[in-house]
């Protein structure tokens with residue numbers, strides 16, 4: 001009896017160990033960016049934790065297993081949305097998608113940011129998910145990467161050696177890979193005020209609030225800048241004259257090579273990209 005009981009207890013322990021949601025991980029909650037950078041620099045396998053909407057899920061699936069989580073929640077210097085001297089918007093990396101939607105400065109200077117943020121997932125995700133987390137995770141189906149590329153945004157990255165800026169075009173390097181290297185933090189995203197630039201964003205998603213099948217962001221200021229998401233590991237930038245025929249021609253010449261999956265074939269995604277690009281540019285033309 002006792003040996004059987006011991007066996008069962010061992011099995012239960014094994015099951016319990018296997019069933020815990022997360023592997024053991026250290027947790028730190030710094031009070032300044034400098035302290036956060038020190039913590040990130042001290043351990044190669046430390047990861048920044050923003051809203052946790054992606055990171056905690058991938059940890060639960062054992063796709064990522066950081067040794068240390070450096071929670072950015074108390075870094076008030078990373079939350080404000082402000083206006084720079086040149087009139088551009090400075091979005092703190094820890095500004096949530098809901099902060100972007102509610103910001104009077106965003107509504108006044110670059111309303112497309114609020115419009116697109118309001119279409120992302122549901123209110124719970126928007127209340128927790130941050131601008132920094134959205135671009136740093138660089139999930140190819142996320143809304144903000146193509147929007148930032150089309151808008152000509154600039155990312156500020158801090159490390160222990162100082163800060164540097166990277167254009168959105170150079171920021172996205174691959175699936176879940178960006179110009180932020182281990183030990184660094186994205187601190188803010190700067191987006192030029194619209195001025196005379198018109199913006200458009202069209203997407204086709206799985207269901208109303210679901211994953212993107214194709215996302216297209218466009219700006220028009222003389223020429224059209226079209227950034228396409230979900231068709232490659234990083235947003236694809238295409239420039240064109242802003243009339244419908246030129247946009248179609250530019251999209252056909254762009255050599256898009258999208259993936260096929262359960263939500264759509266490569267051919268369907270290529271077709272969607274062209275249709276959505278024409279619509280996004282037409283919207284941008286009329287809103288500039």
Ligand SMILES: Cc1cc2nc3c(=O)[nH]c(=O)nc-3n(C[C@H](O)[C@H](O)[C@H](O)COP(=O)(O)OP(=O)(O)OC[C@H]3O[C@@H](n4cnc5c(N)ncnc54)[C@H](O)[C@@H]3O)c2cc1C
Nearest residue numbers: 048050051052053054055129130132133134136142143186
């Ligand atoms: C159910 C669901 C549906 C979703 N649907 C969509 C959608 O349709 N479109 C869309 O765009 N998004 C979608 N998202 C993503 C969501 O909008 C968040 O942007 C995303 O989850 C990451 O934001 P976060 O703040 O939670 O980051 P975290 O999950 O905390 O972090 C994500 C990654 O970024 C890194 N990171 C975060 N902040 C920084 C920083 N300042 N510097 C350096 N690295 C940093 C982390 O280390 C981690 O690797 C969805 C999420 C969920 C859970």
